[in-house]
Amino acid sequence: MRRRLLIALTTLPWAGPLWASHGGPGRLLPSARRLGQARLRFFGLSVYDASLWVEPGFDVADFGRHRFALELHYLRTLYGKAIAERSLKEMRGVGSVSEAQAERWLSAMVKLFPDVKDGDHITGLHVPGAGARFFLNDQPLGEVPDPEFAQRFFGIWLSAATSEPQMRAQLIGAAEGPR
Template sequence: MTGLGGVVPTAPVRLRVWGFEVYDARLWTPRGFRYGQALQQPFALELQYLRKLEGSAIASRSIDEMRRVGSFTDAQAQAWLVAMRELFPNVSAGERITGVNLPGEGAEFWVNGQRVGVVKDVNFARLFFGIWLDERTSEPKMRAQLLQGLQP
């Protein structure tokens, strides 16, 4: 993750859905990171997949989860879905997709350590990372575990 010097990972947090293990999530944050002001700071969220998933399914589920944390237009949803489908490949167990928050710019994505592109939209970044970090997340236990030990 180029451009994020001095970041420290949180312990991995496993997402299970209906008994299936989906991925391990880790937050990579710089020293002094405050999660209450997360979007004003650079950080990375890494998902290491534990099973095979289609990139298009990851993108669609991301839109569904983003709707839980904020509102956006159908036009935005379509544009973001197209962008994520271009960026998110089909994944197998052990592969990683990492999103990097670019304050004031949007979100940059990496797949298995290779940069794949950027969504230049701060609203996208706020809602995308909100899937894990917003209080309205569908996985409040996971959020609490990811933020454990970080400053509010």
Template sequence: MHSFFAADRGLLAIVSLALALCANPAAADWRAELPQARLVGEAEFRWYGFDLYQARLWSAAPTPSLDTPFALELVYRRTIPRHALVETSLEEIQRVSATPLGAQRLDAWAAHMRRAFVDVKPGTRITGLNVPGKGARFYVDGRQSHEVNDPLFARHFFAIWLDPRTREPEMRQRLLGLDPTRNKSSTP
């Protein structure tokens, strides 16, 4: 009789943990925020012949833009430390920006990215969710890591990939679904 109650308590603990995770917004995956999202486009990012990550853009909008909700998912192929992700992101934000950005703003954005990002290794998935008019939410391997309540940050951050001035215009084309060889029927 004792082992039945012990097993019953173990099952109750597992069910309780599962319910707690579902009720915790920080544990929710980005898909709960964009339930109608479909894969718009995807591309590999290579730097000097090395595969760094695969990028996928998910949206319910037929033509996603910086003014529509979307999720940009990066699945890393290499080990990259967090500080390198932050520094490279800051450099690209400044390069793509049409106007100079102040040091105080960049410092604040760097602090947000340090909270949102992790040291990545092959297979690590970081997804940024664009929330127009509010900011961005970041997820690491499906769990929310940080929310940035700054629409200007979100616009500048996602411009790294989606602005016409991006360093990788072919990647931008593929992410926006402008590659005629891509299949548009995928779901998350």
């Protein structure tokens, strides 16, 4: 089944060499550099390490105009449904989300986000004007072809309204990274 999904994904018109050649942010964005990194802790427990990969000219104040990748390296087991639900809660904190959008986006994320364990990594690729593409351990998971979804989703980490301002500062290179 997974193989059929990969074959189907690589035949989509937007897929091109991106899906076939993914091997981390360097292959997704050949001219990118890691801008910053941070560790998310919840009640003292390490949840994941995040890295933000950007191309030259990236402007965090207008991140929706730029192609970039956010890579999350998980440090514990989490259920995909819980990741999706928490993501939606955080998305609502950075901008308005209608009930119709919330239902659509939650459904898409529940389908996309798998259960993860220590050592897994999910990479989200922001594609301006198109939406977001996701990868698990360098294998394609799928996409949400909605620019507004992408703006809210990546806003979890990059919006000035984030619930984790210290993490944002570290990701955009304005503060020291994970310890």
